Amino acid sequence: MVTKNDIEQAHKLIAKYIHRTPILTNTSINAMVGAELFFKCENFQKIGAFKIRGGMNAALSLSPEKLANGIATHSSGNHAQAIAFAARELGVKAYIVMPENAPAVKVKAVQGYGAEISFCQPNQAAREATVQKIVEATGAAFIHPFDNDRVIGGQATCVKEMIEDMPQLAVVVAPVGGGGLLSGTALGAHYFGENIQVYAGEPEGAADAVLSFKTGKVEKAPFVNTIADGLMTSLSERTLGIIKTYVKDIFLVSEEEIKGALRLVYERMKIVVEPSCVVPLAAVLKNKAVFEGKKTGIILTGGNVDLSAFGEWFQQ
Amino acid sequence: MVTKNDIEQAHKLIAKYIHRTPILTNTSINAMVGAELFFKCENFQKIGAFKIRGGMNAALSLSPEKLANGIATHSSGNHAQAIAFAARELGVKAYIVMPENAPAVKVKAVQGYGAEISFCQPNQAAREATVQKIVEATGAAFIHPFDNDRVIGGQATCVKEMIEDMPQLAVVVAPVGGGGLLSGTALGAHYFGENIQVYAGEPEGAADAVLSFKTGKVEKAPFVNTIADGLMTSLSERTLGIIKTYVKDIFLVSEEEIKGALRLVYERMKIVVEPSCVVPLAAVLKNKAVFEGKKTGIILTGGNVDLSAFGEWFQQ
Numbered sequence: 150m151v152t153k154n155d156i157e158q159a160h161k162l163i164a165k166y167i168h169r170t171p172i173l174t175n176t177s178i179n180a181m182v183g184a185e186l187f188f189k190c191e192n193f194q195k196i197g198a199f200k201i202r203g204g205m206n207a208a209l210s211l212s213p214e215k216l217a218n219g220i221a222t223h224s225s226g227n228h229a230q231a232i233a234f235a236a237r238e239l240g241v242k243a244y245i246v247m248p249e250n251a252p253a254v255k256v257k258a259v260q261g262y263g264a265e266i267s268f269c270q271p272n273q274a275a276r277e278a279t280v281q282k283i284v285e286a287t288g289a290a291f292i293h294p295f296d297n298d299r300v301i302g303g304q305a306t307c308v309k310e311m312i313e314d315m316p317q318l319a320v321v322v323a324p325v326g327g328g329g330l331l332s333g334t335a336l337g338a339h340y341f342g343e344n345i346q347v348y349a350g351e352p353e354g355a356a357d358a359v360l361s362f363k364t365g366k367v368e369k370a371p372f373v374n375t376i377a378d379g380l381m382t383s384l385s386e387r388t389l390g391i392i393k394t395y396v397k398d399i400f401l402v403s404e405e406e407i408k409g410a411l412r413l414v415y416e417r418m419k420i421v422v423e424p425s426c427v428v429p430l431a432a433v434l435k436n437k438a439v440f441e442g443k444k445t446g447i448i449l450t451g452g453n454v455d456l457s458a459f460g461e462w463f464q465q
Numbered sequence: 466m467v468t469k470n471d472i473e474q475a476h477k478l479i480a481k482y483i484h485r486t487p488i489l490t491n492t493s494i495n496a497m498v499g500a501e502l503f504f505k506c507e508n509f510q511k512i513g514a515f516k517i518r519g520g521m522n523a524a525l526s527l528s529p530e531k532l533a534n535g536i537a538t539h540s541s542g543n544h545a546q547a548i549a550f551a552a553r554e555l556g557v558k559a560y561i562v563m564p565e566n567a568p569a570v571k572v573k574a575v576q577g578y579g580a581e582i583s584f585c586q587p588n589q590a591a592r593e594a595t596v597q598k599i600v601e602a603t604g605a606a607f608i609h610p611f612d613n614d615r616v617i618g619g620q621a622t623c624v625k626e627m628i629e630d631m632p633q634l635a636v637v638v639a640p641v642g643g644g645g646l647l648s649g650t651a652l653g654a655h656y657f658g659e660n661i662q663v664y665a666g667e668p669e670g671a672a673d674a675v676l677s678f679k680t681g682k683v684e685k686a687p688f689v690n691t692i693a694d695g696l697m698t699s700l701s702e703r704t705l706g707i708i709k710t711y712v713k714d715i716f717l718v719s720e721e722e723i724k725g726a727l728r729l730v731y732e733r734m735k736i737v738v739e740p741s742c743v744v745p746l747a748a749v750l751k752n753k754a755v756f757e758g759k760k761t762g763i764i765l766t767g768g769n770v771d772l773s774a775f776g777e778w779f780q781q
Binding site: 416 | 731732735776
């Protein structure tokens with residue numbers, strides 16, 4: 150289990166590699182919700198997403214011998230960039246397994262950090278088998294996107310910063326995919342906050358966490374189809390265990406609600422965020438009574454977005 | 466002529482109505498240019514654009530008797546919002562003349578501030594005639610979008626803030642439409658800076674200012690066709706007079722260069738800006754030798770953008 154000290158150590162370890170991201174507020178969104186919202190802007194983070202926190206902490210926690218052979222992961226998203234970035238910073242090789250249908254823009258970003266990319270069939274089994282082969286051949290250290298205590302401890306530094314900057318927070322809301330950020334946030338809020346309640350938002354089109362939260366065991370989503378491409382993964386035993394204990398509730402939101410929240414952030418806050426990122430705001434807007442009058446922290450997780458998709462998301 | 470004292474007074478007058486907007490930097494864009502760029506983020510300003518500075522200063526400078534009958538202007542863009550906002554803040558009526566083809570999103574924003582909108586044919590003569598009629602009928606005070614010393618003095622407070630926050634600036638670049646911001650910036654840099662050179666960027670598809678700058682008299686653009694919808698207007702004698710004296714040069718940029726700069730700001734800086742806003746950055750990227758090694762301030766003028774247009778701007 151990730152301890153308070155683990156998170157404090159993680160924060161010290163990664164400090165020089167990350168930005169201390171700002172917290173923004175918006176009067177008109179506050180008025181819509183009837184609460185004071187505090188947006189932690191991880192879209193302004195290095196690599197454009199919070200994932201650098203966990204990836205960097207995991208890489209820096211490896212022994213020099215382990216690290217020397219490089220680091221590896223499978224991801225089509227921000228974790229791939231985090232591992233590629235970490236490897237470049239530490240002067241070792243990065244091996245990234247990406248599904249062959251990964252968006253060109255993400256492949257380009259990972260290549261930009263100098264990582265070696267292996268493409269595989271777009272399914273979980275192929276990803277795992279491919280990375281396994283690479284690890285065996287190269288001796289690289291595998292860093293799982295979320296099923297890893299160092300990753301969870303790293304992600305927890307985000308809520309730690311929020312609490313340091315806004316000690317009066319009553320609630321924090323994070324999105325949930327594999328649960329690395331959510332479990333880290335829940336632990337961080339528990340260790341560093343005073344009775345902070347942690348909630349999560351999840352897309353209806355990737356509703357595994359809400360189900361697992363109810364049944365108490367890791368479940369698959371009934372179907373997966375959402376523009377929140379960072380939240381398609383299922384929980385692991387490790388993340389579910391933490392979430393069951395420390396998370397108050399998980400709210401589902403529809404694709405229309407995600408698009409509405411996305412439009413709100415672009416139009417009112419004038420910042421670029423990715424769809425996964427606004428799922429917590431969509432959840433807050435849908436469940437105003439829960440948050441009314443409360444100082445509510447919202448983690449805006451990232452801003453790595455394919456601009457050419459906007460035409461579809463924001464039709465007139 | 467707007468004096469140093471006029472700008473100082475304007476800044477005091479409007480202080481409580483505006484945000485002190487942040488200055489952002491971006492390592493990768495710096496590396497592309499070979500200069501240190503400092504982006505003044507007026508996209509985060511009240512109403513989403515710098516225009517509130519000039520509009521508010523002009524409204525606040527009216528006598529109570531003049532103000533009592535309300536304020537009026539013609540504009541399809543951010544100045545309309547500025548006047549509507551100012552009127553609401555001061556508890557008077559706003560009369561806004563908009564062309565009948567103005568984007569719904571802008572009409573909605575102006576209505577949102579409670580202004581009374583009159584539609585007219587989409588040409589300059591119709592705009593002026595319509596506003597003239599309204600002024601005669603209501604006694605409202607007309608506040609021109611740029612051909613007004615109070616407006617110019619208000620816009621100048623933007624560069625004043627930049628110099629206060631970054632006294633070592635060597636260059637400042639602004640976009641030019643009617644020249645209100647550019648002339649205010651040139652005067653502000655002259656009064657508050659130490660040998661700061663002021664440059665402008667202008668779209669090839671609205672190239673009146675570059676022509677007027679060369680011939681020394683107010684010229685029309687050879688043609689008007691640009692996504693930089695805030696920069697379609699021509700200079701006035703007043704703004705050209707200041708620009709001729711205090712601006713070093715005006716650089717033209719193509720539509721492709723505007724789109725490229727727009728993509729850069731969205732992808733690297735993760736902030737929402739409107740096309741007019743990135744014309745200075747496009748000019749800097751096109752003329753690197755001029756800016757190389759210099760601490761360069763860039764005014765990001767606004768972020769009021771129609772999200773449904775992104776599909777067209779950012780095709781894959």
